[in-house]
Amino acid sequence: MIEIEDCCGGLPPGKVEEAFAPFVRLDNRQSGFGLGLAIAKQAVDAHGGSIRVQNLPRA
Ligand SMILES: Nc1ncnc2c1ncn2[C@@H]1O[C@H](COP(=O)(O)OP(=O)(O)OP(=O)(O)O)[C@@H](O)[C@H]1O
Numbered sequence: 001m002i003e004i005e006d007c008c009g010g011l012p013p014g015k016v017e018e019a020f021a022p023f024v025r026l027d028n029r030q031s032g033f034g035l036g037l038a039i040a041k042q043a044v045d046a047h048g049g050s051i052r053v054q055n056l057p058r059a
């Protein structure tokens with residue numbers, strides 16, 4: 001299991017699963033094509049794994 005945590009300000013509520021769809025960007029805070037998470041999911045799925053994302057309240 002690989003776990004990555006950052007302090008990004010979180011994802012919009014109800015949009016978490018959409019983040020894995022190709023060319024979907026949930027905010028305009030930084031540049032990008034909306035491909036990073038889609039490519040990661042396809043690679044993980046191809047190897048029989050699972051990938052998920054969750055919002056955590058600030059400690
Ligand atoms: N670490 C993160 N923190 C907060 N939001 C994120 C994070 N990673 C992704 N997201 C959200 O999910 C969306 C999709 O992420 P994804 O990595 O697929 O695309 P991107 O980062 O916008 O562009 P790319 O990865 O192609 O450069 C982002 O636009 C952003 O809204």
Ligand SMILES: [Mg+2]
Pocket residue numbers: 032035036037
């Ligand atoms: Mg990205």
